[in-house]
Amino acid sequence: MERLLVLDGNSLMNRAFYALPELTNTDGLHTNGIYGFMTMLIKMRDEIKPDFIVTTFDRKAPTFRHKEYEDYKAGRKKMPPELSEQFPVLKELLEKLAINIFEIDGFEADDLIGTLACFAKERGIEVYIVTGDRDALQLADDNVKVVINKKGMTEKEIYDKNRMIEEYGVTPLQFIDVKGLMGDNSDNIPGVPGIGPKTAFKLIQEYGSLENVLDNIEKLKGKKVKENLETYREQAVFSKKLATIMTNVPIEIDIEEIRSKESFDVDGARQLLRRLQFKSIIEKIPKLNVPEEKNEVNVEYTLIDEALRFHSVFSAIKNTEVYMTYNIGGESLYSKIYIDKIFIKANGEAYIVDVNKMMEDDKENTIFYLKSFFEDRSVTKIIHDSKNMLTVLTKLNINIEKMVFDTAIAEYLINPSKKEYNLKDAAEDLLLLDLTGEDNDIKIKEVYVMDKIYNKLKDKIKDYDMEELYYKVELPLIEVLSSMESCGFKVEKNKLEQIGEKFNGEIAKVKEEIYNMSGEEFNISSPKQLGKILFEKLDLPVVKKTKTGYSTNAEVLEKLIDKHPIIEKVVYYRQLTKLYSTYVEGLKTVIDADDKIHSSFNQTVTTTGRLSSTEPNLQNIPIKSEMGREIRKVFVPDNDECVILSADYSQIELRVLAHIADDENLINAFKHHSDIHTKTASEVFRVPISDVTPRMRSNAKAVNFGIVYGISDFSLAKDIKVSKKEAKEYIDTYFERYPNVKKYLDDIIVTAKKSMYVSTIMNRRRIIPEIASSNKIIKGFGERLAMNTPIQGSAADLIKLSMVNVYRKIKELKLKSSLILQVHDELILNVYMDELEKVKELVKSEMEKVMELKVPLEVDIESGKTWYEAK
Numbered sequence: 001m002e003r004l005l006v007l008d009g010n011s012l013m014n015r016a017f018y019a020l021p022e023l024t025n026t027d028g029l030h031t032n033g034i035y036g037f038m039t040m041l042i043k044m045r046d047e048i049k050p051d052f053i054v055t056t057f058d059r060k061a062p063t064f065r066h067k068e069y070e071d072y073k074a075g076r077k078k079m080p081p082e083l084s085e086q087f088p089v090l091k092e093l094l095e096k097l098a099i100n101i102f103e104i105d106g107f108e109a110d111d112l113i114g115t116l117a118c119f120a121k122e123r124g125i126e127v128y129i130v131t132g133d134r135d136a137l138q139l140a141d142d143n144v145k146v147v148i149n150k151k152g153m154t155e156k157e158i159y160d161k162n163r164m165i166e167e168y169g170v171t172p173l174q175f176i177d178v179k180g181l182m183g184d185n186s187d188n189i190p191g192v193p194g195i196g197p198k199t200a201f202k203l204i205q206e207y208g209s210l211e212n213v214l215d216n217i218e219k220l221k222g223k224k225v226k227e228n229l230e231t232y233r234e235q236a237v238f239s240k241k242l243a244t245i246m247t248n249v250p251i252e253i254d255i256e257e258i259r260s261k262e263s264f265d266v267d268g269a270r271q272l273l274r275r276l277q278f279k280s281i282i283e284k285i286p287k288l289n290v291p292e293e294k295n296e297v298n299v300e301y302t303l304i305d306e307a308l309r310f311h312s313v314f315s316a317i318k319n320t321e322v323y324m325t326y327n328i329g330g331e332s333l334y335s336k337i338y339i340d341k342i343f344i345k346a347n348g349e350a351y352i353v354d355v356n357k358m359m360e361d362d363k364e365n366t367i368f369y370l371k372s373f374f375e376d377r378s379v380t381k382i383i384h385d386s387k388n389m390l391t392v393l394t395k396l397n398i399n400i401e402k403m404v405f406d407t408a409i410a411e412y413l414i415n416p417s418k419k420e421y422n423l424k425d426a427a428e429d430l431l432l433l434d435l436t437g438e439d440n441d442i443k444i445k446e447v448y449v450m451d452k453i454y455n456k457l458k459d460k461i462k463d464y465d466m467e468e469l470y471y472k473v474e475l476p477l478i479e480v481l482s483s484m485e486s487c488g489f490k491v492e493k494n495k496l497e498q499i500g501e502k503f504n505g506e507i508a509k510v511k512e513e514i515y516n517m518s519g520e521e522f523n524i525s526s527p528k529q530l531g532k533i534l535f536e537k538l539d540l541p542v543v544k545k546t547k548t549g550y551s552t553n554a555e556v557l558e559k560l561i562d563k564h565p566i567i568e569k570v571v572y573y574r575q576l577t578k579l580y581s582t583y584v585e586g587l588k589t590v591i592d593a594d595d596k597i598h599s600s601f602n603q604t605v606t607t608t609g610r611l612s613s614t615e616p617n618l619q620n621i622p623i624k625s626e627m628g629r630e631i632r633k634v635f636v637p638d639n640d641e642c643v644i645l646s647a648d649y650s651q652i653e654l655r656v657l658a659h660i661a662d663d664e665n666l667i668n669a670f671k672h673h674s675d676i677h678t679k680t681a682s683e684v685f686r687v688p689i690s691d692v693t694p695r696m697r698s699n700a701k702a703v704n705f706g707i708v709y710g711i712s713d714f715s716l717a718k719d720i721k722v723s724k725k726e727a728k729e730y731i732d733t734y735f736e737r738y739p740n741v742k743k744y745l746d747d748i749i750v751t752a753k754k755s756m757y758v759s760t761i762m763n764r765r766r767i768i769p770e771i772a773s774s775n776k777i778i779k780g781f782g783e784r785l786a787m788n789t790p791i792q793g794s795a796a797d798l799i800k801l802s803m804v805n806v807y808r809k810i811k812e813l814k815l816k817s818s819l820i821l822q823v824h825d826e827l828i829l830n831v832y833m834d835e836l837e838k839v840k841e842l843v844k845s846e847m848e849k850v851m852e853l854k855v856p857l858e859v860d861i862e863s864g865k866t867w868y869e870a871k
Contacts (some may be wrong), residue, residue: 001143004120005050006113008131009057009101012037013090015132017083021778022756022769025277026415026429030082030756030774034090035278040130040149040423042284048128052258054100054116056109058089063108067241079351088229093272097285098264106249110135111246117144118247123255132339135184138245140164140172142746169205176208178613180240192232193238194224205436211579212242227715256573258741271432297433299448305354307365311319313351314373323450325384325423325443326394332615334598339392341440350448354438371398382454384408384423384446387603390482391530407450409474410457413466413602416766421604422452430456430592458668467541469762473800474603480807481601481611487598487820489618489828491587502585503576506627509572517566527552540564542752547813583621583631590616599821608789609764609796619823623871635867638830642817643863645836647843649799649825649857651676653708656794663705663740669714672853677701683737703730707741708791745787752786761791798850798857799825805846815839828867836863
């Protein structure tokens, strides 16, 4: 028996839109409805293997039901634009896949589904109707299966006539009678007041039809039911008529025309799916999941591996745009890395420059000619991920002049949640091109299409109103970060050894204390052995079990902290051993030949805009514990003529909050240079400032920063160890005193739900698909991201702009001092003592005047002979 698959377009799109997380492509088009629809289409195609596939859609024009009943479907929420914009794209995709579309003015998709089902059934064709709307259950029959899409887009239930009778006790056609009695809120079908589903099903099960119920009103029990049925007799009959799906819509159906076709617009469908960034959908459609020839890029290039040849070619290139990408070779240490090859497109020609071979054969001339090329200001450079190239070139005393664009940084600003930014993916996403081949083949193809990628990205930066952020902050920051990597941070190796011995001594001492408390020696780092000691020998309450035994993770230990003194020692032991392995032993492996650590600073990793550092991560050295602070003692100035200077923004995120929220009380507190945590403690605990205790201030600090991160009363109670009721009172009082903060937090959630993204002061965007999730936990997480991102991201923008301005000022004044590290809200500089006062003044000035906010920015500056002393 042949099979027809009928998809309810509007119902499935609507369900997918609300069930799936928010998805957008790089053009900003919302795509979750289309993705969910296509997922279900492919799933049903694979399961039932239909001979015919059609999709029905509603039209905007009123239907015959609207003409008969003005209030039909009244009160329904208007379709959000994020969903409505997806329908034309889905229809275009279905056309390219040769899947027939049925829609007609005056009739609903349901009526078209009913007509198609009846048409197919009469011709002995088995029908599968896929929908999220249970109205279609009336169409179920022995050969008509109604597939109800349930939770999300994965679970489904299949109904035929027998399944309907088993589950509801009525036939599919009797389901219409039930609707006539109980009505339908979603379609605004009135039914009979006072009769709900339970009564409606019971009456139809007993009397068989609505008409029989109305003919036997006097036999019914319940005075109110009888009265209502008598009063609303005509309304019940009319409701049944409204609920009845038509099966004879006047449309022409050519059975062969709707038969699934082997041939369809393969290239068009693939290109559209790639524009939607649906790689997984392409992989599930066999004809699309094959190597594509039409859009393959073939590039003829010139290999240059001699210094003189490089000079003769590139000295002739003037007053033009040059596009570049490259390979880095060598180990991760700064002293070992080198440029292997540079891939260049200039004046329409492609080149692979084998820099490594040139350096081996003729180092002096290679450096000279590279310098001439990169420092030629008549040549405009567009480079992908230029920072690492600049860092390596700096070792050769080469700068990059007239670099006007970095495609990796632009991609990051447009979509900050990607794991990596490479030209191959950009070519696929923006140009719908497959770049295939070995590494060098792909690289030369990447650079060959880079001009088109550049133009697309440049336009998007403009469309997203990010030009100031890109050209004044992120682009000039590349040089700053490269300079910091080149400068490095000196480490006193002898002191590191001494601190290592101190750590070993402390670890041994704590280990002995744990052994004494437990009465035996064991491997403290083994969760299994530790679990036996804690929960069997010491008989502590079991918090959580795993497949392998007792859980002893941080959360479990925190819950046991007041149960036995051994817990505190175990927590401290873990902190010590982690610090030792990560920062004592770990630092030894990354100290370079110049006794410095040249950390790598990453501009395209965090979704908030914050910088990150790797190899090693110097931003994560803990400062709350004394042993953690000890690590900073090994970081010292370049020489005896220098000191380490630390410039730290004071409460930058709270100041940004005051500015964004425009809260008068919070603004005034900062304007009057109040200690904001003491002021908040006074407000929250309703005591004079003079009566604020250290504990009150500490709790108020938790409230201040917790508010920024959208903290709940439960989490605050846990953090400051008070009852949930007390924590709620603190938060409520805070919002009473700072009402515009509350208004900002509420408004930003509404804004994020509407646009699916939030922005910083400088228009840095973060897309937050989690906020549209039907899962409460994920949605709550999205709301917290929406509250915090504009604040944390704006603080990141401010510190980055400060770095650019401080670096530029030091360069302008031709000072010997240098910026060497950034840690969140803090800048670290290596400063020559004869420049100390001048550097202090310029750093404070540039950081505090970086941007005009409604509150003053304040910077604390300290200096010392180690990073520890400077903090």
